[in-house]
Amino acid sequence: MTPTPERAHGILSKRSGPARSRAHNQPAAEDRIWNKVEPQPRQRASFKWIEPSVLRDFVAEHTDAHRLCTTDDGWVERFGSDVLISVKTEAARERLMTELHLWALAANFKISRVFLRHLPKQNAEREAPRLILGDANTPLQSVVTERFLRYAIDFAAGYSVGLFLDQRENRRALRQMTPATLLNCFSYTCSFSVAAGSVGTRTVNIDLSKKSLARGRENFGLNGLPTENHRFVADDVMEVLPRLARKGERFDAIILDPPTFSRARKGRAFQVEQDFETLLLATLEVAERNARILLSTNCSSLDERALEVMGRFCLKATRRAGSFRSQPPPVDFPPETGARTIWLTLR
Secondary structure, X not given: OOOOXXXXXXXXXXXXXXXXXXXXXXXXXXXXXXXXXXXXXXXXXXXXXXXXXXXXXXXXOOOOEEEEEEEOOEEEEEEOOEEEEEEOOHHHHHHHHHHHHHHHHHHOOOOOEEEEEEOOOOHHHOOOOEEEEOOOOOOOEEEEEEOOEEEEEEOOOOOOOOOOHHHHHHHHHHHHHOOOEEEEEOXXXXXXXXXXXXXOOEEEEEEOOHHHHHHHHHHHHHOOOOOOOEEEEEOOHHHHHHHHHHOXXXXXXXXXXXXXXXXXXXXXXXXXXXXXXXHHHHHHOOXXXXXXXXXXXXXXXXXXXXXXXXXXHHHHHHOXXXXXXXXXXXXXXXXXXXXXXXXXXXX
C-alpha cells in the first residue's frame, strides 16, 4: 500500500538549493558552443546562438531538431527546415527575426518556414504556433530526426508541436540503459518509448489524451517499430498506477515528466508542486528493485535539488534505497533553461 506523504518540501514553493551547477557537465564547453551577439543598448537580454560547428555536429549525428538560440524573453528552435520562434513580447519577435536572418546567413542554414508562438503567463492562454514566413500551402505536419530516430511534428496540433527538445540527452541515456520494460507516464507523443523501443524495450504509455497517444503510435510506425509489445493507455496516471501495482506489474525504467498543472476528465486536479511526492510514492510501488526513474519538471519553482529532496523523502517513506545522478544538459540549452531533470537509480 502506498504510504501517505507528509510534506517534505514545504520550503520548495521557492527555488531551493544552489543554482544548477555545470561541474558535472562537459567542462567549459559553453565558451566554445555559444556565440554571443552584443545586445542593443538598454536591453537586458543576451543573445546566444549556437555556433556553426555545433550545427555541423548535429548534422553528423543525424539530428535536425534542436534549439538555435535562447534569450531572456524568448527562444528559437529548429524542426527540420522549419523554425519555431517563441517570444514573450513583440519587441522580442522583431529582434529574434532579425538575428535569425543574420545567423542563418552566417551558418549557411536554409529555412523553409518560420512559425511564431507567444509564451503566455497562463496555460489557458496557450495557442498553436502560426505561420509568419513561408508557403502557407505546405502541410503543417512534418518529420524530424534525432539520432536516426524519426518523430512527427504538427504545428497545427496545439501549443506543443510534438517533441520536447530539452529531453534529448535523457532519451539517449534511456536507449543506453536498454531496459526490458518501460513505464512512460504522461507520455505525450511517446518519444521516450520510441527511443526505448528501438533497443527492444516493451513499453506502457499513459496519457490523458487519446490524440497524443495516437501520435505516439504514429511515431512507432515512422521508425518501423511494431506496437504489439507496447500498450497505450488513455487514462489518469494517478488512477492507472494503483491498478498496475495490484496486478503485480513491475518496470525496469520509468519516466515521470508531469505537466505543471493538469485536470483529469473526472475533475481531479494535478499540481506538480503539491502532488509530485504522491506521484513518486505510487510509482515506487511498480518499480523493479534496480529500476531507474527519471524525475523531471518544467515548474519554475522546482529545481534538481528539490527533485532530489522529494525523492529521498519517498525512498525513506517506502524503505527503499537509491542514488541520484544528473544528466548533462543538451549542448544547445544554456544553464538554467529547459526541464529540470535527475535520474533516480534504485538498489
